[in-house]
Amino acid sequence: MMRPMKLAGNELMFGKGCLEYLKILKGSRAMIVMTGPTLEKTGILEKVVLYLKEANIDSIVFNEVEPDPSFATVWKGAQAMKKYKPDLIIALGGGSAMDAAKAMWVCYEHPQISELSDILPPKQIPKLRKKARMVCIPSTSGTASEVSRSVVITDEKTKIKYGIGNMEMIPDIAICDPEVTASLPPKITAETGLDALTHAIEAYVSRRANYISDLFAIQAVKDIFEYLPKAYEESTNLDYREKMLNASLIAGLAFTNVSLGIVHSMAHTLGSCFAVPHGLADAVILPYIVEYNSANTEAADRYKTLENELGIKDFVIAVKELKKKLNIPSGFSGIITNKEKYYAKLGDMAVMALNDGCTKTNPIIPSIDDLIELFKKVY
Ligand SMILES: [Zn+2]
Numbered sequence: 200m201m202r203p204m205k206l207a208g209n210e211l212m213f214g215k216g217c218l219e220y221l222k223i224l225k226g227s228r229a230m231i232v233m234t235g236p237t238l239e240k241t242g243i244l245e246k247v248v249l250y251l252k253e254a255n256i257d258s259i260v261f262n263e264v265e266p267d268p269s270f271a272t273v274w275k276g277a278q279a280m281k282k283y284k285p286d287l288i289i290a291l292g293g294g295s296a297m298d299a300a301k302a303m304w305v306c307y308e309h310p311q312i313s314e315l316s317d318i319l320p321p322k323q324i325p326k327l328r329k330k331a332r333m334v335c336i337p338s339t340s341g342t343a344s345e346v347s348r349s350v351v352i353t354d355e356k357t358k359i360k361y362g363i364g365n366m367e368m369i370p371d372i373a374i375c376d377p378e379v380t381a382s383l384p385p386k387i388t389a390e391t392g393l394d395a396l397t398h399a400i401e402a403y404v405s406r407r408a409n410y411i412s413d414l415f416a417i418q419a420v421k422d423i424f425e426y427l428p429k430a431y432e433e434s435t436n437l438d439y440r441e442k443m444l445n446a447s448l449i450a451g452l453a454f455t456n457v458s459l460g461i462v463h464s465m466a467h468t469l470g471s472c473f474a475v476p477h478g479l480a481d482a483v484i485l486p487y488i489v490e491y492n493s494a495n496t497e498a499a500d501r502y503k504t505l506e507n508e509l510g511i512k513d514f515v516i517a518v519k520e521l522k523k524k525l526n527i528p529s530g531f532s533g534i535i536t537n538k539e540k541y542y543a544k545l546g547d548m549a550v551m552a553l554n555d556g557c558t559k560t561n562p563i564i565p566s567i568d569d570l571i572e573l574f575k576k577v578y
Contacts, residue, residue: 201407201409202407202456204409204411204412204456205348205366205369205455205456206346206411206452206456207345207346207369207370207373207451207452207455208333208346208369208370208371208372208373209371209372210371210372210373211346211372211373211375211448212372212373212374212375212376213373213375213376213441213444213445213448214375214376214377214441214445215376215377215378215437215441216376216378217374217375217376218243218246218247218250218336218374218376218378218379219250220372220374221247221250221251221253221254221374222250222253222254223254224251224254224256224287224334224372225254226254226256226285226286226287226332227255227256227257227286228256228257228258228283228284228285228286228287229251229256229257229258229259229285229286229287229288229289229334230258230259230260230261230276230279230280230283230285230287230288230289231244231247231248231258231259231260231261231289231291232261232262232264232276232288232289232290232291232292232296232299232300232303233260233261233262233264233290233291233292233296234262234264234265234266234292234293234295234296235262235264236262237292237338237382238291238292238338238379238382239262241381241382243291243338243378243379244260244291247289247291247336251289256287258289259279259283261276261279263275263276264276264292264295264296264299264300265295266295266476267295267351267353267360267470267474268295268298268299268302268352268353269352269353269354269355270302270314270315270352270353270354270355271355272299273299273302273303273306273352274306274313276299276300276303277303277306277307280303280304280306280307280331281307281310284330285330285331286330286331286332287331287332287334288300288303288304288307288331288332288333288334289334289335289336290333290334290335290336290344290345290370291336291338291379292336292337292338292339293337293338293339293341293342293387293391294339294341294342294344294351294391294477296338297335297337297342297344297345297350297370298342298344298349298350298351298352299350299352300333300335301333301344301350301368301370302318302350302352302363304327304331304333304368305318305324305325305327305368307330307331308325308326308327308328308329308330308331309325315352315354315361318363319361319363320363323365324363324365324367324368325367326367327367327368328371332371332372333368333370333371333372334370334371334372334373334374335370335372335373335374336373336374336375336376336379337373337375337379337380337444337447338379338380338382338383339380339383339387339391339447340380340383340388340391340392340395340430340440340443340444340446340447341390341391341392341393341394341395341447341478342391342394342447342451342477343395343398343447343448343450343451343452343454343455344370344451345370345373345374345375345448345451346369346370346373346448346451346452346455347364347369347451347454347455348364348365348366348367348368348369348455349362349363349364349368349455350362350363350364350368351363351467351470351477358471359471360467360470360471362467362555362556362557364455364556369455373448375444375445375448376444377437377440377441377443377444378437378440380440380443380444381434381435381437381440383434384434385431385432385434386526387478388427388430388431388434388443389427389431389478389482389525389526389527390476390478390479390482390527391447391478392423392427392430392431392443392447392478392525393427393478393481393482393485393521393522393525393527394477394478394481394482395419395423395443395446395447395450395451396419396420396423396424396427396450396485396518396521397459397462397463397466397481397482397485398419398447398450398451398453398454398459399415399416399417399419399420399423399446399449399450399453399454400416400420400462400485400489400505401454401458401459401460401462401463401557401560401561402415402416402450402453402454402456402457402458402459403416403417403420403453403501403505404460404492404497404498404501404502404561404562405454405457405458405459405460405560405561405562406559406560406561406562407456407457407458407560408457409456409457411456412452412453412454412456412457413453415449415450415452415453416449416450416453416454417504417505417508418446418449419446419447419449419450419453420505420508420509421508421509422442422443422445422446423443423446423450424509424517424521425442426439426442426443426446427443427521427525428521428524428525430442430443431524431525457560458556458557458559458560459557459560460488460492460557460558460560460561460562461488461491461552461555461557461558461561461565461570461573462481462484462485462488463481463555463557464552464553464555464557464558464561465480465484465488465548465552465570465573465574465577466480466481466484467551467552467555467557468548468551468552468555469531469535469548471551472544472547472548472551473531473534473535473541475531475534475535479527479534482522482525482527483522483527483528483529483530483531483534483577484577485518485522486515486518486519486522487573487576487577488573489502489514489515489518490515491563491565491569491573492561492562492563493515494563495562495563497562498562498563502514530577530578531577531578532578535578538578541578542575545571545574545575546567546571548570548574549567549568549570549571549574550567552565552570552574553565553567553570
């Protein structure tokens with residue numbers, strides 16, 4: 200049976216200048232969650248604080264979120280929230296800031312949660328929104344955490360990354376203003392943009408894909424093919440930034456409902472085992488999996504549809520060409536330089552990828568041997 204679609208929280212703001220929506224937010228105290236000082240230097244934080252003031256909302260900043268946030272950081276932020284008692288949590292940043300803020304929100308609402316295992320399956324995410332509403336202001340066009348039900352949190356003791364998903368964690372308000380993404384350096388624009396492309400493609404061939412998710416996925420693929428190279432070349436052009444941010448948003452609306460595939464299963468695994476940044480991992484793996492999935496006739500038909508939509512002949516070649524334009528390497532050998540260690544881990548990695556939550560919606564359910572071969576190929 201089909202699963203219900205949820206198209207993000209209550210309020211979805213996008214387009215140039217929509218950051219001003221903060222001026223009419225309802226609330227009294229906001230905790231702004233960030234990753235370091237970048238958005239302070241660009242003046243975006245100052246704008247956020249000023250707009251909140253106009254709405255009579257006081258705010259404080261927690262800016263200690265690291266890339267690949269740990270549960271220790273989530274816990275620290277939640278303690279700060281328990282003290283300040285915000286009725287608004289505002290994540291300002293990329294996937295790490297948004298994921299950490301969403302997890303802090305869960306711990307803040309439910310003080311009995313004290314360990315990562317308290318929110319990992321089979322445990323459920325409890326009801327939220329008794330204390331605060333969640334606002335996300337993304338600074339990258341990639342993870343779509345602003346409309347997704349998922350967070351990725353690292354266990355600082357084992358270094359394992361856990362993807363946790365629950366519709367309860369879809370933020371209430373997403374404010375997607377291209378100006379916030381304008382300072383993103385080209386390399387991050389490329390990697391996060393290809394993460395968004397992977398979301399769209401994997402959602403489109405997902406075993407749970409449906410009429411509505413298809414509309415978003417196809418449009419996102421088209422926009423990303425057209426505008427990602429442009430945003431990469433001309434990073435301050437807000438028109439290109441807006442196209443990419445909107446494409447990332449709709450790709451997020453699609454995948455958060457119909458899930459992903461084994462590009463993500465493998466990328467999560469390489470993130471855990473070799474700390475490969477998520478977007479870069481997706482970007483390297485993507486064309487190999489399009490090739491692999493093409494053995495499934497339904498998926499092959501869907502890639503054909505994308506070829507027609509894009510006016511191209513071969514989807515795999517088009518993805519490879521796009522990667523080349525964006526200076527993404529074709530394999531991991533230059534990224535994970537310890538080849539011996541990589542090969543020694545193939546078996547473990549195959550098991551991890553097979554057990555990843557994204558595997559079950561891939562067009563083909565791979566065997567362990569398939570995954571070992573694929574991990575060899577992408578190296
Ligand atoms: Zn992703």
